[in-house]
Amino acid sequence: MTARGVEEYAVSDRDSGPYAITTGPDGALWFTMVHSGRIGRLVPGQEPTSHRLAPDSGPTVISNGPDGALWFTEYRAHRIGRITTAGGVTEFALPTAECGPFGIAAGPDGALWFTETAADRIGRIATDGTVTEYPLSRTGAFPSAIAAAGDAMWFTMNQANAIGRIGMGGDITVHELPTEAAAPVGIAVGPDESVWFTEIAAGQIGRRAPDGRITEYPLPDRSSRPHAVTTDADGTAWFTEWGGNRVGSITCEGSVTVHELPTPASEPHGITVGPDGALWTALETGALARVLPGTPACPPPPHTET
Template sequence: MPITEHTIADPSGGPYAVTVTAGAIWTTLVDTGQIAKLERGGDPATTEAACGERFELGAPGSRPSVIVPGPDDAVWFTRNGDDHLGRIGFDGAVSAVALAGAPYGLCVGPDGALWCTLMNVDQLGRVTVDGEVSTYAIGTSGAFPAMITATDDELWFTLNQGNAIGRMSTTGDVTTYPLRTGGAGPVGISSGPQGVWFVEILADQAGRITPDGKIEEFALPAGSMPHAVVATDDGGCWMTLWAAAALARLDANGNIIAQFNLGEGSEPHGLAVDTDGSVWVALEKGSLAHVTT
């Protein structure tokens, strides 16, 4: 698998999360309050010119974090530094919706709205494309909800300090599933065909939970500190191993079948699987890595 790097920013404002749309690759620059856009078919050289466009949010301390394609010809992203959800239309228009509680994880729900975790208030937030805001309590105090994903009819999310996986209907009914491993620190989560994958950054484990609540945990290399995960159609997943500066591929049985070194000090965080099966990884050192099949 060849790996190509596209320089986006200097290490002081490096990429944190990444997502793909039909026309471009988008990444959040968490420390500088910007969104960068890499045009498809551009120069693959590792230069600043690889970044096609940069969007200023008018709020340097906004800390844009997780970014996803919206249902409305736009990308949406959380701004946990100033309590907003941000939006950039494919026409370049930048806007935001206020949402208190330090929004962090983000997904498009089964109802077509944007759903996010509100880390500081133990809630999930729901925002329609028209800007209508609702919030729902997760029922656990001090749980620090982190990432979130959607299935066909529900939301699933990690409780980083609650050491559990949460599940919520679109009407706010909540079920919580404690993890067997204590102090696991679950972060990334992604729904797949055989269940919902998640990673435990403090336990060096991956996990999967089925719709009936059965949890399996799979050991990863010691000290690797997995951060983000994306489920794949074959029942496996891709994940970033933050402390190991690597990208790993797991099969449907939880076995590591491939691992790719992204370079010392790369600090891989978010990742996205493209339509051709290749993987984009946000490296906080200042670049996007493109791992092609």
């Protein structure tokens, strides 16, 4: 069904391309502008600000780091960047040339983990800039988004039709998806350790339960191109429909709610829980959208002994 309660805030011109978004340690929303080479910052209710990188660097996904700074991938420049809440930028070259870093997330080991889409590797960068790379067992897998869970990281393999898990020692396990050519992109881990992922080519949301079962939920609009996903404190997964101009949510029981965005063809990409408890998504056409929650919550997970 379609729900109301969406507001949009202009943060750039239409050519800058707000892409990924996260809530920083300073209580502000931080976002990448992939086309103009900037990192933006917005405190809800205030004017946006931004910090310039190289115009052709292609800042893509951004994440909180364990050191109180924000870390981001530079897809076109093949670097990892770090920006302090005061705006100081440091950039780190990667060992593998033309590797195309995309997803990035803080790991349980105090480092940042990232994907190398063009090199079929998962990378790890310590806060001092030391980089380690772990090759996948498949070529052409196009590893994309990445998220932390317990003592490991989960990531999507867009062209291998699988999701992967990498332990802190670099051991990798691959899990095939039931739907052929589903092309998973976004990934997030809920409070119950469920792994949620988007299937951009199949128009589905996938969930790997803690017991290993994978369930796929077809969306009402199978052509909506679901892209990014995050989870809230109740375990509800929120996702963007890049091709459908909507933000959606899905409970652990599979109940889906979609929210139409006010501006047509606004191209929603990244999504995060904001400092105000609402869901915020980056619109590539130059705005951030705020979506009020209101979907049913998943029940708390049962306690299990390990």
